[in-house]
Each structure stands twice: as structure tokens, then as C-alpha cells.
Amino acid sequence: MRTVLTRALKSNNPSLLISSTWQLAGRQFGSLAKDKLTDNERETFSSFVEGQSVDPYRDYLSVQEKSGKILEEILSPDLKDNLRSFGSRGRSIFFLQNCPTIGSGKIMPPTPPLAPPSSQRSESKDNVSEYFMLGISGLLKAEPYLIENVRDGTVINQIIPTNAHSNSGSGYKVPFGLHNEVVHETKVPDFFLLLALRGNPLAKTTYCFLDDIISVLPSQILEELKKPNFLMKSGDAAIFKEAKEFRCPIITTDKSGVQNIRLNTAPGRCEGLTDEAKIALKYLNECLSRDVPIHGVALKDGEMLIVENGTTLHGRTEFEGDRWVQRMNLTNSTLDKRNNER
Numbered sequence: 229m230r231t232v233l234t235r236a237l238k239s240n241n242p243s244l245l246i247s248s249t250w251q252l253a254g255r256q257f258g259s260l261a262k263d264k265l266t267d268n269e270r271e272t273f274s275s276f277v278e279g280q281s282v283d284p285y286r287d288y289l290s291v292q293e294k295s296g297k298i299l300e301e302i303l304s305p306d307l308k309d310n311l312r313s314f315g316s317r318g319r320s321i322f323f324l325q326n327c328p329t330i331g332s333g334k335i336m337p338p339t340p341p342l343a344p345p346s347s348q349r350s351e352s353k354d355n356v357s358e359y360f361m362l363g364i365s366g367l368l369k370a371e372p373y374l375i376e377n378v379r380d381g382t383v384i385n386q387i388i389p390t391n392a393h394s395n396s397g398s399g400y401k402v403p404f405g406l407h408n409e410v411v412h413e414t415k416v417p418d419f420f421l422l423l424a425l426r427g428n429p430l431a432k433t434t435y436c437f438l439d440d441i442i443s444v445l446p447s448q449i450l451e452e453l454k455k456p457n458f459l460m461k462s463g464d465a466a467i468f469k470e471a472k473e474f475r476c477p478i479i480t481t482d483k484s485g486v487q488n489i490r491l492n493t494a495p496g497r498c499e500g501l502t503d504e505a506k507i508a509l510k511y512l513n514e515c516l517s518r519d520v521p522i523h524g525v526a527l528k529d530g531e532m533l534i535v536e537n538g539t540t541l542h543g544r545t546e547f548e549g550d551r552w553v554q555r556m557n558l559t560n561s562t563l564d565k566r567n568n569e570r
């Protein structure tokens with residue numbers, strides 16, 4: 229097996245395989261199907277939030293239920309159908325525009341220099357964006373995915389450029405390599421929401437699809453990637469306060485026959501534990517940097533992505549300047565539960 233893999237590796241320029249530097253800039257970026265709230269829907273939701281006093285970080289389940297019911301009432305049947313088609317795996321990435329992020333007539337406060345702990349939320353920022361994210365998760369009948377010791381353990385995370393060279397969501401001077409969310413935990417989120425409060429045209433959220441990855445992999449490489457010979461590691465100590473590792477395959481098939489990927493291509497986040505696993509991982513990295521179509525979108529204010537975590541990889545180009553994005557990780561509570569081996 230090793231000889232076969234080595235030959236395959238050599239035929240694809242081993243000097244490139246040794247480097248896993250990502251060249252995302254300059255790729256062609258694909259477009260997404262666009263769904264949009266009307267101005268009336270957006271304003272109606274913002275007005276509803278202005279009358280609410282429940283803290284979305286503390287009592288998120290109550291906010292999720294209430295906001296989900298409001299969205300059920302005010303969104304058009306077409307938009308709700310489209311959102312639910314995402315929930316039933318109709319799409320693996322969903323783009324939603326004109327989302328409410330702050331009350332009518334208000335101006336978004338300055339981006340905080342650091343993500344504030346839950347006990348010290350900025351008083352100048354109202355809760356419209358948080359209520360909306362929780363409402364969308366309620367509409368999709370999803371459960372919040374919470375991990376202690378990660379970003380203050382909050383239900384909605386602040387993604388802010390705070391650490392220039394970090395290989396994580398808080399970096400900005402280096403591309404954030406393609407990855408799935410929270411790969412080092414036993415159970416990963418099924419999907420997540422990303423909502424831009426303050427977009428940056430240089431910061432493209434990149435993504436690619438597992439089907440496209442599998443279509444370019446030789447069967448021997450795929451076979452190695454399905455073996456539990458990879459160690460997924462938590463990253464940036466400022467985000468993951470407790471170092472964690474999880475040994476598993478990179479590609480799995482769940483009980484309903486759906487293939488899933490678990491990978492973080494940022495340096496030091498995924499290690500092959502055997503010689504064959506190391507070769508397969510390098511081959512996969514090279515395919516991602518050369519053969520797999522990478523799409524991307526620079527989120528503008530009020531634009532949201534809903535991303536299925538198991539069938540896509542996502543990342544971010546390097547950028548300069550201000551940016552404030554909120555993220556919420558979710559598990560699917562109504563659809564077939566994924567195999568825990570993922």
C-alpha cells in the first residue's frame with residue numbers, strides 16, 4: 229500500500245505536497261443562490277426585539293423559541309420553505325441577505341477590540357442580531373452546540389480580528405485554512421450560522437464541497453482517509469482554553485450512507501499517525517490547493533451564511549481592517565442524527 233501511495237504522491241509533484249500553504253486568493257469565487265428578507269420583514273423583527281428584555285446569552289432557549297415563532301409568522305412561505313430545504317439537506321450552504329442586526333435607526337457600535345466575556349456585553353449593542361440567529365435556529369428546529377472553555381462557552385461567538393497571525397477565526401494577516409468546526413471534539417456541530425454585523429470586502433469566507441473533494445481523490449487515498457489514523461487537535465490557546473485531541477478518520481459514512489468530512493488544514497490541527505496517513509493527508513492538502521473548486525463570498529453587513537459542517541470545508545482569505553461577525557454552532561434535533569463516529 230505504501231509503495232502505491234508513494235508512487236501516486238510522486239506523480240503529483242512531491243515538492244508541492246510537502247507544503248500545505250494555501251493559495252486561496254486568485255481563485256475563482258462562485259456565486260450562491262440568494263434569499264433575502266424584505267425590508268418590512270427585517271423591520272418587523274427588529275421592532276419585536278426592542279420590546280424584549282430576556283438576555284439571549286443567558287436564556288437562549290427561551291429566546292430561541294420566541295424568536296422562532298415570530299419568524300414563523302413574519303417570513304414569507306417561500307423563504308421559510310427554502311430555509312427548511314436547507315434543514316433537510318437540500319443545500320449544504322445557504323446565503324441570506326438583509327438580515328436584521330440592530331434596531332431601526334440605530335448605528336452599529338464600534339467593533340469591540342476583544343470579544344467581551346458574557347458578563348460584560350457592550351451595552352451599546354442591542355440584541356437584534358442574537359435574537360435573529362436564535363430565531364433562525366428555532367425555525368430550523370436545531371439545538372445550540374455549546375462547548376465549555378471555548379470562547380467563554382457562549383451560545384453566539386464574536387469573530388473579531390484580534391490576533392494578526394493566528395491560524396484561527398481571530399486572525400487576519402494569514403488565510404484561515406479550510407476546515408470544519410470543532411474537529412477535535414467527539415461530536416462536531418451539524419451546521420453553523422455566520423452573520424456579518426460589520427462586513428469587510430477583503431475578507432472572503434471560502435468554502436468547498438465534499439463531493440468535489442472525493443471526485444478528485446484516488447481510491448487508495450480515500451481508503452486511507454477512512455481509517456481512524458488522524459489526530460485532530462484544538463488550536464489557538466486564547467480560544468481553546470483547554471488543549472484537546474481526538475483520533476478519528478477524515479472521511480466517514482453515516483448510518484444513512486451520507487459521507488462526512490472532518491478536517492482542519494491549518495498548521496498543527498490535523499496529524500497523520502502512520503506513514504500512510506501522513507501521505508494521504510499531504511495528498512488531500514495538495515488536491516485542495518490545486519484541484520478542488522474553492523468558492524467564496526465576502527459577507528456584507530446583514531448577510532448570513534448557514535453552512536452544513538459535515539459536507540463542506542470553509543475558511544477565510546487574509547484581510548486588513550475592521551470586521552465583526554457572529555457565529556452560532558448548531559446540532560440537528562429533528563433530522564436523522566448523525567453517526568457519533570463523525
Ligand SMILES: [Fe+2]
Nearest residue numbers: 407408409542
Ligand atoms: Fe470556522
